[in-house]
Amino acid sequence: MLLELEKRKQPSRRMLYLTPVISVLLTMIAGATIFSLLGYDGPGAVWAIFFVPVLDIGAWQDLGIKAAPLILIATGLSIGFRANVWNIGAEGQYVMGGLAGTGVALATWELEGWWILPAMCFAGVIGGALYAAIPAFLKTKLNVSEILSSLMLTYVSIQLLYFLMRGPWKDPEGFNFPQSRMFNDSQLLPEIGNTFVHLGVPIAFIVAVIAWYVLSKTVFGFEIRVVGAAPHAARYGGFNQKRTIWLALLAGGGFAGFAGILEAAGPYGQMVPQFPTGYGFTAIIVAFLGRLHPAGIVLGALILAISYVGGEIAQSSIGLPNAASGLFQAMMLFFLLATDILVTYRLRFGGARSGGAA
Amino acid sequence: MSDGVTSRLELTGITKSFPGVLANDDVSFSVAPGTIHALLGENGAGKSTLVKMIYGIMHPDAGEIRFDGKPVQVANPKAARAMGVGMVFQHFSLFEAMTVLENIALGLDEAVSYSELESRIRAVLEQYHLHLDPHRTVATLSVGERQRIEIVRALLLTPQLLIMDEPTSVLTPQEVAQLFDTLRALAKRGCSILYISHKLHEIVELCDKATILRGGKVVAECDPKKESSRSMAEMMIGGSLKEIEKAEGRSFGAERFVVADLSLPADDEFGTTLRNITFSVRAGEIFGVAGVAGNGQNELLLALSGERPVPFSDAVKIDGTPVGMLGADARRRHGLCAVPEERNGHGAVPGFSLIDNAILTARNRKNMVNWGVINSRLAERYTDEVIHTFAVKTTGASSPAGSLSGGNLQKFIMGREIMQAPEVLVVSQPTWGVDAGAAAAIHQEIVDLAARGSAVVVISQDLDELLAISDTLAVMNEGVLSRSLKVGEASVDEIGLLMGGVHGDPEATREYAGAAHVA
Numbered sequence: 084m085l086l087e088l089e090k091r092k093q094p095s096r097r098m099l100y101l102t103p104v105i106s107v108l109l110t111m112i113a114g115a116t117i118f119s120l121l122g123y124d125g126p127g128a129v130w131a132i133f134f135v136p137v138l139d140i141g142a143w144q145d146l147g148i149k150a151a152p153l154i155l156i157a158t159g160l161s162i163g164f165r166a167n168v169w170n171i172g173a174e175g176q177y178v179m180g181g182l183a184g185t186g187v188a189l190a191t192w193e194l195e196g197w198w199i200l201p202a203m204c205f206a207g208v209i210g211g212a213l214y215a216a217i218p219a220f221l222k223t224k225l226n227v228s229e230i231l232s233s234l235m236l237t238y239v240s241i242q243l244l245y246f247l248m249r250g251p252w253k254d255p256e257g258f259n260f261p262q263s264r265m266f267n268d269s270q271l272l273p274e275i276g277n278t279f280v281h282l283g284v285p286i287a288f289i290v291a292v293i294a295w296y297v298l299s300k301t302v303f304g305f306e307i308r309v310v311g312a313a314p315h316a317a318r319y320g321g322f323n324q325k326r327t328i329w330l331a332l333l334a335g336g337g338f339a340g341f342a343g344i345l346e347a348a349g350p351y352g353q354m355v356p357q358f359p360t361g362y363g364f365t366a367i368i369v370a371f372l373g374r375l376h377p378a379g380i381v382l383g384a385l386i387l388a389i390s391y392v393g394g395e396i397a398q399s400s401i402g403l404p405n406a407a408s409g410l411f412q413a414m415m416l417f418f419l420l421a422t423d424i425l426v427t428y429r430l431r432f433g434g435a436r437s438g439g440a441a
Numbered sequence: 442m443s444d445g446v447t448s449r450l451e452l453t454g455i456t457k458s459f460p461g462v463l464a465n466d467d468v469s470f471s472v473a474p475g476t477i478h479a480l481l482g483e484n485g486a487g488k489s490t491l492v493k494m495i496y497g498i499m500h501p502d503a504g505e506i507r508f509d510g511k512p513v514q515v516a517n518p519k520a521a522r523a524m525g526v527g528m529v530f531q532h533f534s535l536f537e538a539m540t541v542l543e544n545i546a547l548g549l550d551e552a553v554s555y556s557e558l559e560s561r562i563r564a565v566l567e568q569y570h571l572h573l574d575p576h577r578t579v580a581t582l583s584v585g586e587r588q589r590i591e592i593v594r595a596l597l598l599t600p601q602l603l604i605m606d607e608p609t610s611v612l613t614p615q616e617v618a619q620l621f622d623t624l625r626a627l628a629k630r631g632c633s634i635l636y637i638s639h640k641l642h643e644i645v646e647l648c649d650k651a652t653i654l655r656g657g658k659v660v661a662e663c664d665p666k667k668e669s670s671r672s673m674a675e676m677m678i679g680g681s682l683k684e685i686e687k688a689e690g691r692s693f694g695a696e697r698f699v700v701a702d703l704s705l706p707a708d709d710e711f712g713t714t715l716r717n718i719t720f721s722v723r724a725g726e727i728f729g730v731a732g733v734a735g736n737g738q739n740e741l742l743l744a745l746s747g748e749r750p751v752p753f754s755d756a757v758k759i760d761g762t763p764v765g766m767l768g769a770d771a772r773r774r775h776g777l778c779a780v781p782e783e784r785n786g787h788g789a790v791p792g793f794s795l796i797d798n799a800i801l802t803a804r805n806r807k808n809m810v811n812w813g814v815i816n817s818r819l820a821e822r823y824t825d826e827v828i829h830t831f832a833v834k835t836t837g838a839s840s841p842a843g844s845l846s847g848g849n850l851q852k853f854i855m856g857r858e859i860m861q862a863p864e865v866l867v868v869s870q871p872t873w874g875v876d877a878g879a880a881a882a883i884h885q886e887i888v889d890l891a892a893r894g895s896a897v898v899v900i901s902q903d904l905d906e907l908l909a910i911s912d913t914l915a916v917m918n919e920g921v922l923s924r925s926l927k928v929g930e931a932s933v934d935e936i937g938l939l940m941g942g943v944h945g946d947p948e949a950t951r952e953y954a955g956a957a958h959v960a
Contacts, residue, residue: 093844094792301813305800308793315787318748319779320801321770 088428098426103372103379105425106418107386113418114411118403127401132393132411135400142392144280148350149388151287152177152342154381156366158294159338161375163331165298166311170332172218172233173339174363175240176211180340181347182244183210185263185354188270188347189252199269204344211340212333214240219332223325229332241359248356263354272349283345288381290338295377307331339363361409368416387412447510449474449602449633450495455504457490464490466657468504472602477624477634479644479665482654483677483876488637491654492604495635496528497521509601519550527595528604533587537580541590544579548594565596569623584733585616592623603627604635609643613733614904614937621647639677639877640905641670655679678878693912694724697896698777698865703756703765705744713737713920715744720915720925722865722896727887729911730900730922733940737920738900739782742869745898746779747772759865774805776864780854782873782900784847788854791843795835798842799824799857806861823860831856832882848879855883859890866890869900884910904936916940 111129119125136142156173163170170176184207191199217236221227248261257264272281298304309317310327317324342362347354369387373379394408448471455468465487472478482488493499495506497515505512508524515521518528535544546558553561562575573589582590588608595603605624609617624634624647636648644651645665653661653676661676703718715737722728732738743749745757747769754763759775767775781787789798800820804810809819824838833853835845842850851872858866871887872880888910891897900917901907907914908928916923916939923939 093841300815300817302804302810302815303813305797305815308797309790309801312792313786313790315781315783316790316801319746319769319781319787321747321768321773321805323768 087431088424089431091427091429094426095429099374102422102425103374103383103419105422106372106415109418109422110411110414113414117410118407123403124401128397128403128407131397131400131403132390132408134393135396136389136392142396144278145392146385146388147280147284149391150381150384151284152346152362153366153369153384153387154287154291155342155345156339156363157369157373157380157384158291158377159335160366161370161373161377161380162294162298162307162338163335164311164370165375166307166327166331167314168222168311168328168331168335169228169230170215170218170233170335171230171367172215172235172237172363173335173366174359174361175233175237176214176336176339177343177346177363178237178240178244178359179214180207180211180336180343181354181358182240182247182343183207183340184344185252185347188266189264191270192264192267195267195269197269200272200348203270203348204341207340207344207347208337209340211343212337214340215332215336216329219329222332223328229328233332237363244354244358245356248354252354254353261356265353266348270348271352272345281345281349283349286345287342290341291377291381298377303330339366365412368412368419371416371419386415390415446473448472448507449509450635451507451510452491452495453505453507455491455494455501455506457487457494457499457501463657465494465501468654468657468659470652470659470662472633472635473650474601474633475628475631476649477628477636477647479648479651480635480637480654481639481641481644481651481673481677483639483878486654486677487657488654489606492528492606492635492637495521495602496526496604522550522598522600525598525601526604527598527600527602529588529591529595529606529608531607533591535579535587535590538578540576540578541573541582542575544590545575545594545597549597561597562593565593569596569626571623584735585612585619588612588620592620596627600632602633602635604637606637607639608636609638609640613940614933617643641673642905644673645670653677674877678876691725691892691912693726694894696721697724697760698722698898699758700745701756701758702753703744703751705740705749705751707740707920708749713740715740715920718744718922720922722898722913724894724896725891726913727891727897727899727911728925729907729914729928730898730917731904731907731914731936731940732902732917734902736917738869738902738917740920741917741922742779742781742867742900745777745867746781747777770805773802773861773863777867778802778806778858778861778863778865779867780858780869780871782869784850784854785843789842789850792841794839794841795828795845795853796820796824796838798853799827803857803861806863827853827856827860830860831886848875851875852879852883855886859886862893863890863895865896865898867898867900870902871899872901872903872906880906904933904940908933 111133115125115129118128136146156177160170160173184203187203187206214236215233218229218232221232222229248263252263254262254264272283274281298307306322306327309320310322310324314324347358351358365387369380369383372383372386390408390411397403397407398405451471453469455465457465468491480488490499494501495515497517497520506515507513513524542555542559542562545562546555559575566573571589571593573586573593579587608620612620628634638644648665651663651665651673652659653673655677660679665673699721701719703715705715707714713736718741720728730738730741744751747767750768751757751765754765756765758764759777762775764772764775785791790801796817800809800815803823804815807819807823809816821838827833828835828838831852833856834849845853855871868887871883875883887897887899899907899911911928913925914928914931914936915925916936918939
């Protein structure tokens with residue numbers, strides 16, 4: 084039996100939607116195998132990571148909280164990715180958004196008012212967008228790859244965070260711990276009902292719906308798609324590629340910055356050095372798992388949130404190392420990229436055509 | 442052809458299928474030694490697939506290939522070359538930054554020292570009276586000279602069968618004549634030539650025999666000398682050909698589209714700088730731009746369509762309004778629509794539906810956008826209109842542009858622009874790679890648009906096409922446009938000389954054009 088790849092006449096829509104599911108299933112199989120070989124209870128690990136968080140209603144609130152920043156960041160990134168603008172530095176824009184919002188919070192910590200929280204969110208969006216403007220400038224003026232510049236700027240932002248936490252923004256009443264003041268009630272996101280789900284979670288879902296509308300129904304969304312699919316055709320259609328690069332990076336940065344301030348004003352309630360937890364990088368996986376479509380991104384974000392929550396469960400229940408959920412997330416992207424070929428090619432069994440005419 | 446003489450090449454029952462298409466269906470014919478044999482057919486008739494199997498790039502599903510009477514299985518192009526089959530492709534594979542000699546050395550299967558190779562090349566050049574300097578860099582050569590490299594490359598192996606794939610599509614009439622001399626000399630020495638083309642008058646002039654393919658099947662074999670271009674065209678398309686209906690003695694209106702002193706530096710090292718392009722097109726007039734590919738036609742299209750705006754507003758005017766500094770979108774709003782040469786990825790996005798491809802250029806002139814939101818119902822209605830009016834063969838408005846055949850996609854693109862009723866239409870290579878039936882339809886639409894009062898610019902390498910449809914003609918050479926000649930007053934020889942006869946000297950082109958105009 085010979086396996087052979089054969090080009091499809093046109094890309095298969097079915098495979099486009101099926102491959103993310105296949106890659107999650109392959110991740111489970113491979114994960115179970117790897118952890119069994121490492122001497123853990125492999126199937127148990129997969130069960131703990133992928134199924135326990137879904138079956139335990141108590142974990143659902145946690146899933147929503149973990150999914151929210153992923154949805155926001157991945158939606159922003161998907162705008163860029165559709166236009167072939169590869170912003171890999173969402174983590175840095177997330178940090179800068181959080182810092183910008185925290186700056187507003189620290190400046191208003193003695194004040195009260197309904198306007199403070201919106202002002203913090205606004206600052207967060209602007210902070211993330213401005214930080215993404217640096218790679219945009221470098222790309223459009225000097226043709227510097229945004230992949231490298233945005234990624235490297237992430238580490239700059241983390242150093243800035245450490246500096247602020249240990250210096251100027253350190254809580255004067257905080258026993259010398261490197262962290263900011265606690266936000267006051269006007270600066271914290273309200274929680275919904277009697278849950279601990281903050282307002283940022285529904286906001287993330289609403290933003291995904293808005294993004295879907297903008298991307299699929301407006302000229303802006305069309306512009307993004309054309310520039311990504313065929314730059315020459317985009318120019319012929321009257322779209323300016325540089326403008327698109329700017330918009331794509333500003334949108335990606337703005338969404339990441341928004342996610343940053345929602346995290347700071349939500350689950351954290353202050354700014355801490357542990358703030359960057361890799362949401363900005365995980366969101367890249369979410370964007371691709373969701374096929375750059377807002378609806379897919381919501382599903383992808385939930386799956387990744389499951390792996391986060393499940394990873395914590397597996398740590399305590401079967402003693403899996405902390406890196407396990409990262410490993411599972413990486414495998415998901417790996418399998419997704421590998422199975423992607425099935426969208427444009429079909430697998431055929433049996434080498435029928437070796438030798439040609441007889 | 443089997444009167445005692447063994448055929449050089451004999452195909453029996455060759456069949457090849459791709460998913461969903463039967464590219465070759467039971468194809469049988471034979472090529473006698475020392476003959477020039479035409480393989481004729483529309484785009485998609487299966488010519489390319491067939492020769493790729495002879496040259497070992499593809500393998501037949503069924504059937505037999507015999508070479509000099511012996512059945513063979515051609516594993517790959519290297520095996521084909523070893524057998525004595527050479528091929529000159531339509532698109533050259535040359536490294537522009539290297540010399541002729543280096544390029545030829547790279548394409549050889551064996552390692553030969555440069556000095557030996559050079560003497561062998563010179564021997565071939567002398568034998569066939571070809572002119573080519575082995576030490577010139579490819580980037581400095583004309584298209585005709587580049588093709589000669591490919592021919593020399595094939596001749597070095599003293600082939601028994603030479604396959605030529607649409608070799609004249611990029612040549613000037615003088616270069617075509619030279620090429621034909623070379624091919625006749627080759628045939629005289631016993632080399633068979635399989636000549637693929639859809640230019641029928643060339644086949645009448647050159648070939649001894651023709652095999653006509655349609656839909657992957659052999660539909661006819663004939664002696665081109667006993668046929669007319671028209672009768673072969675009708676065998677090719679399997680129907681009768683329509684003449685272009687063009688009213689005689691048309692009068693033109695006021696100047697609609699004026700280009701004055703347009704200059705634009707090249708994009709990169711291998712681009713062409715446009716120098717002082719000046720011409721004007723009146724309402725109802727079709728203005729042809731002839732010239733060998735790579736002399737600035739692409740750059741001209743980009744500058745006219747607005748994809749590369751020029752630094753001076755007055756360089757391009759539509760109905761008196763200066764638009765030189767405006768981009769493509771703004772120029773469209775002023776009434777200028779354009780069709781680029783490349784369909785896939787430039788004129789249309791292959792992965793997008795036809796509806797989205799309609800939105801690409803028609804969204805503003807057809808009011809599909811309200812406050813930044815696209816009205817997809819209007820877009821779909823317009824797409825359907827284009828499909829029906831221009832008889833585009835497709836499964837529907839939402840099928841991807843990439844699923845259409847070249848000719849159908851071109852009809853769609855032309856339709857999309859023409860139905861926007863542009864005041865000015867600029868088209869490049871309107872029928873490039875399009876079958877004869879579709880080409881006739883596209884030509885008719887261009888003529889009709891002009892008759893409705895639009896100014897039309899047609900940029901084409903196909904001189905026959907320009908002579909058939911345009912009223913006025915200018916020739917592009919090295920980024921310089923000659924003065925306008927009235928079609929009907931200029932002879933093919935004159936135009937041919939402008940295209941390449943004074944190649945390399947733009948000033949001479951201008952002077953010559955001036956002289957021709959006065960005379």
